[in-house]
Amino acid sequence: MGTMGCENILLMMFMLSDMLSVVSATEIKIEAFFNKTAKLPCNFKNPQNSSPEELVIFWQGHKDDVLYEFYRGKENLMYVHSNYINRTKLNPNTWILQLQNVQIMDQGMYTCFVQHYGSKGPVVIHQFSFQLSVLAPFSKPEIIQLDNKTAEIGDVLNFSCSANQGYPKPQKMYWKIETKNSTKYLGDMYVFQDNTNQLYNVTTILSLLINDTSPWINITCLIQTQESMEPLASETMHLKTQPKENPDSSFLIPGLVIAGAISAVLCIFILIGRNACCATREAPNVKAENTEHPKERDEALEPMNHGSCEKTEDR
Known part of the structure; x- marks a missing residue:
């Protein structure tokens, strides 16, 4: 019976240890926006209704840096880290510390400690930890x-x-x-x-x-x-979306029109030249003088280009 009792006690101790691990893993998270003000709680209810002159309250950061200290009714800056000077403000009614101009470096674990200052000196009567996360909204994409x-x-x-x-x-x-x-x-x-x-x-x-x-x-x-x-x-x-244009397509139709016009003009000039040539070829023969010599055609009127017009002889 005694052995079983010890085993049960050990089992309960292990279970209690696991429960404490779960509780410690469940952190209270506080979110604040970049360059805005964060509200750091202490969650202190003052059950003994102690006067402010009997209490020492301070917030400590994840690097053991002191953010703020309220020492027996007065603000004490002696132990406050330089990063937090002129950035904190305490509400004594709610025991909430305001941290202004929040930066990315401020995020991390914080703890609020409350000590009661009695005849035997300060004694810790309350402790509250939380995780501070800093958010900065992105600009619109x-x-x-x-x-x-x-x-x-x-x-x-x-x-x-x-x-x-x-x-x-x-x-x-x-x-x-x-x-x-x-x-x-x-x-x-x-x-x-x-x-x-x-x-x-x-x-x-x-x-x-x-x-x-x-x-x-x-x-x-x-x-x-x-x-x-x-x-x-x-x-x-x-x-x-639209169809892809051929780079030369805009010049195709005007080019054909211009080429056709040039061809037509050339044909007109060729026809005019050929008609003039043939007209010169058909000029009448020069009459012979009143002599007994026979009639001869004037060689000066013979076209130079024999291939342009068909050549005929006088009979």
Whole structure:
């Protein structure tokens, strides 16, 4: 019986240890926005109704840096870290400490300690820990077309989408491509962190082949910052597809017209020249003088180009 009792006690101790581990793992989380004010709780109810002169209350950061100390009814800055000077304000009614101008470096674990100052000195009567997370909303994603092209069928158009100054790093960034027949999701995310304020800038690139499956295309860029939040969407870019133009097609019809006109003019000039040549060939013979000599044709009127008009002889 005694052995079984010891085993049961050991089992209960192990179970209690597991329960304490679960409780410690379940952290209270406080969220604050970048450059705004965070409210750091203490969760102190003052059950003994102690006067402020009997209490010492201070908040300590994850690096053991003191943010603020309320020492027996007065603010004490002796042990406050320089990073928090002029950034805190205490509400003595709620025991909530306001931390102003929150930065990314402020996030982490914090603990509020309450000591009762009695005859035996300070004794810790309350302790409360919580996790501070800092959020910075990204700017609205913006789509930019990287090439100066129209959406001609067969071309590849390139786009970029960017959002800036956000925190924490988004989970994913993608494209929503809507056409007449389909919807597609594409995109790889490129992340850049600002060394000064630790905020993130993100970009994704899209190369889109324009095909003839739809007369229109809608393009939207989205960022998923947290799983529990709706994705942040850009303005939708609307494209209207059109057939690809032949670079020489605009000159084809005018060229044919000009060539036909030139040919017609050349034919007219050839016909006029040939008619003139033949008319010269048919000039009458010169009459002979009143002599007994026979009639002869004037050799000066013979055409030089015998191939242009057909030659005839006098009989």
